[in-house]
Amino acid sequence: xxxxxxxxxxxxxxxxxxxxxxxxxxxxxxxxxxxxxxxxxxxxxxxxxxxxxxxxxxxxxxxxxxxxxxxxxxxxxxxxxxxxxxxxxxxxxxxxxxxxxxxxxxxxxxxx
Amino acid sequence: xxxxxxxxxxxxxxxxxxxxxxxxxxxxxxxxxxxxxxxxxxxxxxxxxxxxxxxxxxxxxxxxxxxxxxxxxxxxxxxxxxxxxxxxxxxxxxxxxxxxxxxxxxxxxxxxxx
Numbered sequence: 001x002x003x004x005x006x007x008x009x010x011x012x013x014x015x016x017x018x019x020x021x022x023x024x025x026x027x028x029x030x031x032x033x034x035x036x037x038x039x040x041x042x043x044x045x046x047x048x049x050x051x052x053x054x055x056x057x058x059x060x061x062x063x064x065x066x067x068x069x070x071x072x073x074x075x076x077x078x079x080x081x082x083x084x085x086x087x088x089x090x091x092x093x094x095x096x097x098x099x100x101x102x103x104x105x106x107x108x109x110x111x112x
Numbered sequence: 113x114x115x116x117x118x119x120x121x122x123x124x125x126x127x128x129x130x131x132x133x134x135x136x137x138x139x140x141x142x143x144x145x146x147x148x149x150x151x152x153x154x155x156x157x158x159x160x161x162x163x164x165x166x167x168x169x170x171x172x173x174x175x176x177x178x179x180x181x182x183x184x185x186x187x188x189x190x191x192x193x194x195x196x197x198x199x200x201x202x203x204x205x206x207x208x209x210x211x212x213x214x215x216x217x218x219x220x221x222x223x224x225x226x
Binding site for chain 1 (some may be wrong): 145209
C-alpha cells in the first residue's frame with residue numbers, strides 16, 4: 001500500500017473549517033484513500049473514504065486531486081469535540097479486506 | 113457498522129504473567145485484526161485473525177508472545193504472554209466493514225505492566 005505524508009499538527013478555531021492535507025504521491029489506481037480519527041483514549045473512528053471523486057457525508061468532505069496524489073479532509077464547522085489525531089490511509093481494493101497501516105497522523109487541536 | 117465489545121478495558125499486571133484480551137463482535141466477520149498502540153505512538157498491526165486458520169503475524173510479532181484464537185466468526189482473543197513493562201500499551205481489535213464502509217475498532221485495552 002502507498003505511503004502517506006501528513007503534517008504532524010494543526011490548529012483550528014471553533015466554528016471554522018478544518019482542512020487536513022494528505023500526500024500520497026505513490027498511490028496506485030486501485031487504492032482508496034481512507035480517513036480515520038482517534039479521539040483521546042478511544043479506538044479509531046472511520047470518517048470517510050474515496051477513490052477519485054470527491055465525497056461528502058455527515059461528518060466531513062473528502063477532496064481528492066485529479067492526479068490522486070493528494071487529498072484534503074474538510075471538517076466544515078469544527079467543534080471542540082473534533083480535537084483528535086487524524087489518519088490518512090491508502091488501502092487497495094476499497095472493500096475493507098486489506099490491512100490498515102497507520103502513520104503518525106495529524107494532531108488537530110480545535111480551540112475556542 | 114459492527115459493534116465491538118472488548119474486555120478488559122484496562123488492567124495492571126505483574127511482569128512475567130499473561131493477560132488474555134477478548135473481542136466480541138455483534139455480527140459475523142471474516143477478518144479480525146489486533147493492534148498495539150504504545151504510549152504516544154500510532155497503531156501498529158500485530159496480526160490478522162481468520163476463523164479456522166492460524167493467525168498471520170506482522171514483522172516483529174511472534175505467536176509465542178502474542179497467541180491469538182479465533183474460534184468462530186464473532187469472537188477472538190489475544191494473549192500477551194510473559195509480560196514485561198515494555199508491553200505496556202493499548203491493545204485494540206478491529207473488524208473490516210461490510211462492503212466498503214470502513215473498519216470498526218474496539219475501545220481498546222489499556223495494559224500496564226509493573
